[in-house]
Amino acid sequence: MSANGQNPRTLAQEQVDRPLAAFARDYRGGEVTGWHHHARAQLLYATRGVMRVGTEAAGFTVPPGRALWVPARMGHEVRTEGEVAMRALFFREDAARVGESRAAVLGVSPLLRELILAACAEPLEWDEAGRGGHLAALIAEEVARAPRLPLAVPALRDPRLRRLAEALRADPASKLTLEEHAARCGASARTLARLFRGETGMGFARWRQTLRLAEAAALLSQGATPARAAAAVGYDSAPAFGAAFRAAFGVTPGAGR
CATH class of the missing domain: 1.10.10.60 (Homeodomain-like)
Known part of the structure; x- marks a missing residue:
C-alpha cells in the first residue's frame, strides 16, 4: 500500500521503454478494481460495456465511443457495468504531454479506435522505427485532437x-x-x-x-x-x-x- 492508502499497480506496460504500451483485458459485469493508481498516465477505453470510474474529485461514466484520460499517480477505481472489453494505453511521462493534467472524458474517433486496437496487437517492445512507432505517433496526435466531453459528475x-x-x-x-x-x-x-x-x-x-x-x-x-x-x-x-x-x-x- 502507498502512503495515501492506495494500491499502486505496476504492470509490464509501465516498465517497458516505449512512449506508450497497450493493455487488453476483458472483465465480467460487476467487477471492481478497488482504489489504486499507476506510475504512468492511462487512456482507459473499452470496445464493449460501460466503465464507471471514480476519482477523488469526480465520477465518470465511460461508454464505448468514449475514453477516460487518467493522469499518472491519480487514484481511481473502475466498476464494470456489463461485460467490459478494456483496451487501454499507458503513456510514458514524455509522451503523456499529449493529455490533460486532470481526468477528462475524450471522444474516440473511428480512427483513434482502430489505432488503439492496432496498438494492442503490437508486441510490448514494438519497433520504434517501424509500424509501432508510426502507430504511437498517430495515437499521440489523435489523443491531443480528441474532443473533451463534460461527462464528469463532481464527487x-x-x-x-x-x-x-x-x-x-x-x-x-x-x-x-x-x-x-x-x-x-x-x-x-x-x-x-x-x-x-x-x-x-x-x-x-x-x-x-x-x-x-x-x-x-x-x-x-x-x-x-x-x-x-x-x-x-x-x-x-x-x-x-x-x-x-x-x-x-x-x-x-x-x-x-
Whole structure:
C-alpha cells in the first residue's frame, strides 16, 4: 500500500521503454478494481460495456465511443457495468504531454479506435522505427485532437450527500425534490443546498442534471433511442432533453447515439 492508502499497480506496460504500451483485458459485469493508481498516465477505453470510474474529485461514466484520460499517480477505481472489453494505453511521462493534467472524458474517433486496437496487437517492445512507432505517433496526435466531453459528475464527500447521490444513481428519473431528499438523508434542505455549493460549486438542480445527462449519454451509446434515454433519466419532454443534451455535448441525442 502507498502512503495515501492506495494500491499502486505496476504492470509490464509501465516498465517497458516505449512512449506508450497497450493493455487488453476483458472483465465480467460487476467487477471492481478497488482504489489504486499507476506510475504512468492511462487512456482507459473499452470496445464493449460501460466503465464507471471514480476519482477523488469526480465520477465518470465511460461508454464505448468514449475514453477516460487518467493522469499518472491519480487514484481511481473502475466498476464494470456489463461485460467490459478494456483496451487501454499507458503513456510514458514524455509522451503523456499529449493529455490533460486532470481526468477528462475524450471522444474516440473511428480512427483513434482502430489505432488503439492496432496498438494492442503490437508486441510490448514494438519497433520504434517501424509500424509501432508510426502507430504511437498517430495515437499521440489523435489523443491531443480528441474532443473533451463534460461527462464528469463532481464527487460528494458528506455522508448525507452521498446517500442522496446513491439514490439518484439508482433512479435518475426520480422526481423527489431537495426537501424530500432531505427528509430521507437526515439533514435540512438548506443544509444540503449549502453542502452542494461548498463541495461541487453548483446547486442541486445543476448537479442532478449533470448526472442525468451522463447517464443518458451512456444509454445512447448502448443503442437506446433518444426518447427512451430521455424517459429513463427523468425528462418528460423530448425537446427539453434534446436542448439540454445539445447544450452539454454540442451534438443532438441522435448523434450521441
